[in-house]
Amino acid sequence: MNRSRIFALALVFAPLVLWTTQAEDPPPDEPKKPPAELRPLDQAWEWQMKVICDWPELPAFDAGGAKAPAKGKPAAVVVLAAGKDPADALRHAAGIARRHDGFAAHWAAPDADTAKLAADAKVEGVTGGVAPDIDRFVPVPLRPALLLVGADGHVRFAHFPGAHWDPELWAVEARELVRETKTDPPPPDVPAATTKYQGALACAACHRDHFKDWLMTPHSTALHELRIISRDEDPKCIGCHVAGWEKGGFSDRATHRHLADVQCEACHVPEKTHSATAPMGSKDYPVQCAGCHKAGFSFFQDFNSAMGYIAHAQAKGAGIIPFSARQSYIDKIKREMYLETCASSEYVGTDSCTTCHEKPHAQWATTRHAKAFETLVKAGKEAEPKCQKCHTTGPGLKGGFESAAKTPDRRDVGCESCHGPGGRHVAAKTPEEYRTSIFRFDENCPTCVVQRICRSCHDADNDPDFDLFPALQRVRHRDK
Ligand code: HEC
Ligand code: HEC
Ligand code: HEC
Ligand code: HEC
Ligand code: HEC
Ligand code: HEC
Ligand code: HEC
Ligand code: HEC
Structure with a gap:
């Protein structure tokens, strides 16, 4: 203009x-602490x-x-x-x-x-x-x-x-x-395609059900997640947590609150949406996902199956979901997604990792994670499934902990408690397969997936004072 x-x-x-x-x-400016x-x-x-x-x-x-x-x-x-x-x-x-x-x-x-x-x-x-x-x-x-x-x-x-x-x-x-x-209302106009980012509110008038469905997914709180940990102004982090970063969309919260979070136009490319000549095709969506859900920043790479969680699965029933149910829907998607990914391969045990990753193993052995089962033994609770859940590796999942006698290297909080089941990883043939077959934490963003993994055990009941960053320093083991 x-x-x-x-x-x-x-x-x-x-x-x-x-x-x-x-x-x-x-x-x-407010203090960098999370706002009450x-x-x-x-x-x-x-x-x-x-x-x-x-x-x-x-x-x-x-x-x-x-x-x-x-x-x-x-x-x-x-x-x-x-x-x-x-x-x-x-x-x-x-x-x-x-x-x-x-x-x-x-x-x-x-x-x-x-x-x-x-x-x-x-x-x-x-x-x-x-x-x-x-x-x-x-x-x-x-x-x-x-x-x-x-x-x-x-x-x-x-x-x-x-x-x-x-x-x-x-x-x-x-x-x-x-x-x-009107008694016989004509269909709404189809807006012209545009290069401008407008934000989800601009779509809601005509697509309320899709809006509501989106509202109930983790995408609608993506920048908020950064805000909670005071990283929402860090340029290293913002890009994948908003719509249109460095493409004419979100620049900062004060001017562009309406483009914060992973909004409609992060997936529905503005110039292709409502376009009669070059509309989005089903092959175009995974390209959008891949721009953010990179290995090291995401649990999953199989975008087609992940669509089932976020691409308007609930649009048909969305009309009746109240706003007050939002957080529980979002948490549910995250939990299910995590569990599904943990069930997507087979647990093989900590001993299987040591041959190729000696150094991380040596560091891990110094942490209490390597003694977590012993703790249960001391308390006389080693046979309790409810305690095993957080003090062993992959209990109840394919190849996961069964008993100290049967699966000795799946006692404790082993490698796969954090890195996910390693079955596909140990059978990998190419560097690409090695990289995409395990939860890895990119050094630029150990937070993106790690937070959820740690908090799956360090929850409010068992570790109310858990503070991610210092805790991470204690357990991390990067040697390159
Ligand atoms: C390359 C894109 C990308 C960048 C850059 C990025 N993130 Fe993320 N982030 C993601 C994705 C994708 C997810 C969702 C994880 C998944 O799908 O498994 C995510 C999720 C998160 C979550 C939510 C975790 C949870 O428990 O639900 C936090 C917190 C987070 N990121 C923090 C950060 C921080 C801090 C930075 C900057 C250091 C950052 N992100 C940079 C892509 C990114
Ligand atoms: C994470 C990516 C993503 C986000 C964010 C997203 N959508 Fe979609 N949307 C999709 C995909 C993928 C499809 C195609 C679904 C299909 O073909 O089954 C789709 C389809 C649609 C359709 C076509 C109608 C239909 O059911 O096929 C409309 C309308 C739509 N989305 C509106 C929205 C609106 C409005 C928002 C924001 C409030 C939004 N979408 C956010 C991925 C997304
Ligand atoms: C004035 C009403 C109106 C607004 C505002 C509007 N749309 Fe649409 N949209 C339509 C209509 C009408 C269709 C065609 C529906 C059909 O054919 O069933 C459509 C179709 C779509 C489709 C499926 C076809 C395609 O072109 O990809 C998507 C996706 C979509 N809209 C996304 C959006 C997004 C994202 C926004 C906000 C930036 C938005 N719409 C704003 C009316 C609107
Ligand atoms: C602009 C970056 C971006 C794009 C594009 C994007 N996502 Fe995401 N996605 C995220 C972030 C960031 C989160 C984490 C939000 C949170 O937890 O607060 C996330 C969360 C999710 C989740 C929730 C489960 C989980 O592990 O957090 C699913 C499922 C998902 N995305 C699927 C998709 C699919 C499928 C597409 C493509 C159609 C897509 N996303 C496109 C950034 C993106
Ligand atoms: C046969 C050798 C081998 C075995 C066994 C093995 N890995 Fe790997 N691992 C690799 C290779 C090769 C890479 C790719 C390194 C690269 O490209 O940076 C890799 C990468 C990784 C990464 C990602 C490193 C990064 O760059 O962030 C993690 C995490 C990992 N492995 C964990 C494990 C775990 C956990 C186990 C046991 C279940 C295991 N590995 C077993 C060879 C192995
Ligand atoms: C499978 C459950 C589980 C997961 C996942 C998990 N932890 Fe733990 N963590 C435990 C248990 C149980 C203990 C206490 C072990 C004991 O003392 O018996 C512990 C102890 C710790 C300690 C004290 C270690 C020491 O040696 O002083 C730190 C720090 C810690 N965890 C950080 C983390 C971080 C950071 C993550 C995510 C990267 C994480 N944990 C993931 C279950 C888990
Ligand atoms: C949801 C995950 C979870 C479950 C379930 C769980 N724990 Fe733990 N437990 C942890 C974590 C995380 C820690 C480390 C807390 C910390 O470092 O402050 C821990 C630490 C401990 C400790 C060491 C406390 C200390 O300060 O040295 C004992 C003992 C313990 N758990 C026993 C049990 C028993 C017995 C059960 C079953 C009744 C159980 N835990 C169930 C996550 C869990
Ligand atoms: C408590 C969670 C946790 C456990 C248990 C754990 N890791 Fe890690 N691992 C991490 C985190 C977090 C990082 C990323 C550290 C960073 O980026 O600074 C990491 C990074 C790695 C890397 C990549 C770093 C590098 O130097 O290439 C490898 C390989 C790895 N872990 C292997 C293992 C092996 C093998 C085990 C078991 C002996 C194990 N991990 C147990 C959390 C864990």
């Missing part, structure tokens, strides 16, 4: 920009997702003598911030109603003083009143909030201060809400 067009657009959207920036900006609470920017994003996921019903209120939201009519509703000048926000809602036939515009005030400010602003085309239940509905730091409400009274889309604002996206949503009220 050339400079003059940028200026022209800036003029057209100036009122919108004002409205979005007048409210509190997220605080500047989400920053407003993240909270806004989380609420935007929650709204699309749940389509919550807006509590009714009296808008100047008439009940709002009125059934049968979509509406733009502004939830006002207590005591703040509401004029911009009101004009904004009125503008949406003016541009889209059949739309109503309302304001919901938390208290009488704010209601008076709104009434005094005398903005045409928008009515409202005090909404007693609104405090429980929209968190105070997220105001003034702008909500698009469907003809059924359910909130379908939300905008909060500081969140990414794209007027086209709002227009698409509003058109969708109007389209739905």
Whole structure:
């Protein structure tokens, strides 16, 4: 886009920009420690997702003598911030109603003083009143909030201060809400292919089920995982945890929160999506996966079978899954994926590794991992399957620990407890096969897969104080 067009657009959207920036900006730099609470920017994003996921019903209120939201009519509703000048926000809602036939515009005030400010602003085309239940509905730091409400009274889309604002996206949503009220609605338009990264919110208006399905996969929390360990600003890490890194997509959280995490367009290449001439083919998807799921950064290389976990397996049933179930769905996918990979080969025992990897073995032998079974013996619990789970190698899995007599080199937390079953690895013939047949941890990212492996045993019950990085220093054994 050339400079003059940028200026022209800036003029057209100036009122919108004002409205979005007048409210509190997220605080500047926070300490590098994990935040106890989400920053407003993240909270806004989380609420935007929650709204699309749940389509919550807006509590009714009296808008100047008439009940709002009125059934049968979509509406733009502004939830006002207590005591703040509401004029911009009101004009904004009125503008949406003016541009889209059949739309109503309302304001919901938390208290009488704010209601008076709104009434005094005398903005045409928008009515409202005090909404007693609104405090429980929209968190105070997220105001003034702008909500698009469907003809059924359910909130379908939300905008909060500081969140990414794209007027086209709002227009698409509003058109969708109007389209739905038609008795025989025409199918939605197919947007033109574009080179621009838009983010998942821009897809949700027309593909809510796919959006919800994506929301329930680990991809939707990929940058958050980095944030928890304070690595979300490390350029060595960001690339595979967002959409469009160094390709015109995500650059930093403050400008591009809406492109954080592994979003739709990480897989659906923008210029190929909706393209009539060069659409994505089924062979194009694994190429996208491979760009991030490299050996050393991923448990698996078989993308076609991994699709079953992430490529909209749940889209058909997604409509009924509530946002509150999200984390458990994500955890479930991770757990299943890990177990499936652990079952994908055969355990062969620590002795099978020593011949070729003498040095790691010598280091391992100095750690308590090599004494984990002895610990059970001392406690008189060596026959307890529930203790063996974390104190032996691969119990219950093919070739895994059975008993000290039968499988002596599968006692303890052996090589394969961390590196996965070695059956295919010891039978490998080519360097490529050696590299892809075992969980290996790239020196650039020992974290990507290791965290989950360590925490499968060092969990909250057995090791509440587990701190990954110092622990890793104790057990790692890289000699090249
Ligand atoms: C080449 C792409 C790539 C880069 C670069 C990368 N990651 Fe990852 N990361 C992945 C993939 C892929 C996964 C998912 C692992 C899997 O599929 O088994 C992942 C998963 C993770 C997880 C989640 C683990 C869990 O328990 O669920 C963490 C944490 C993580 N990475 C941290 C990092 C850190 C820290 C860096 C920078 C040092 C980094 N990543 C750089 C690709 C990458
Ligand atoms: C990890 C990669 C990945 C991500 C992220 C992803 N998709 Fe997909 N999506 C796929 C694959 C692969 C297919 C093709 C599935 C098939 O052919 O069965 C697909 C198919 C689709 C389709 C075609 C309809 C269908 O069911 O065949 C739509 C629409 C779609 N995705 C929308 C989205 C939206 C919207 C998002 C983000 C909210 C998203 N996808 C995120 C991989 C992804
Ligand atoms: C205005 C509505 C609308 C929006 C917004 C929209 N789509 Fe679509 N999309 C459609 C329609 C309509 C189809 C065709 C569906 C069909 O043929 O069944 C489609 C098809 C698709 C397909 C399958 C065919 C293809 O071209 O690959 C994918 C994948 C897809 N969309 C992804 C996305 C993603 C990703 C976004 C967000 C960046 C998005 N869509 C935004 C309406 C939309
Ligand atoms: C932009 C990089 C990127 C792309 C492209 C990508 N992934 Fe991922 N994928 C990740 C990251 C990062 C995670 C880990 C997220 C987390 O745990 O927070 C992940 C997690 C997963 C998981 C969850 C299980 C696990 O071990 O974490 C599956 C399954 C998966 N990806 C499959 C795929 C498939 C199949 C494709 C291609 C259609 C694909 N991914 C494309 C980066 C990517
Ligand atoms: C016959 C010899 C041989 C045996 C036995 C063997 N490996 Fe390997 N291993 C290799 C070779 C060769 C490579 C590839 C080294 C390379 O290309 O960097 C490799 C690579 C690895 C790597 C990846 C190193 C990296 O670069 O990150 C790990 C981890 C590993 N082996 C673990 C094991 C474990 C665990 C066992 C026992 C189950 C085992 N190996 C048994 C020969 C062997
Ligand atoms: C199969 C379960 C299991 C896995 C996987 C596992 N651990 Fe352990 N770890 C244990 C057990 C059990 C002990 C205590 C052994 C004992 O004292 O009997 C232990 C002890 C330790 C200790 C104390 C070691 C010492 O010598 O002081 C550290 C540090 C540690 N683990 C780090 C890690 C890290 C880092 C990972 C991931 C790379 C990991 N563990 C993976 C089960 C596991
Ligand atoms: C989910 C994994 C897990 C299970 C199940 C488990 N442990 Fe452990 N255990 C660990 C880890 C991890 C450590 C190391 C903790 C640490 O270093 O603080 C450990 C350490 C120990 C220790 C050494 C404590 C110390 O401070 O020296 C004993 C004893 C022990 N476990 C006994 C048992 C017994 C008995 C059972 C069965 C009732 C059992 N464990 C089940 C993971 C597990
Ligand atoms: C507690 C988990 C754990 C256990 C048990 C474990 N490893 Fe490792 N191993 C790691 C980690 C983590 C790394 C990556 C270290 C790094 O990147 O700095 C690694 C790296 C390696 C490498 C590549 C490093 C190099 O120098 O090439 C080899 C080979 C390897 N391990 C073999 C083994 C063998 C053989 C055993 C059993 C005797 C074993 N490992 C037991 C966690 C483990």
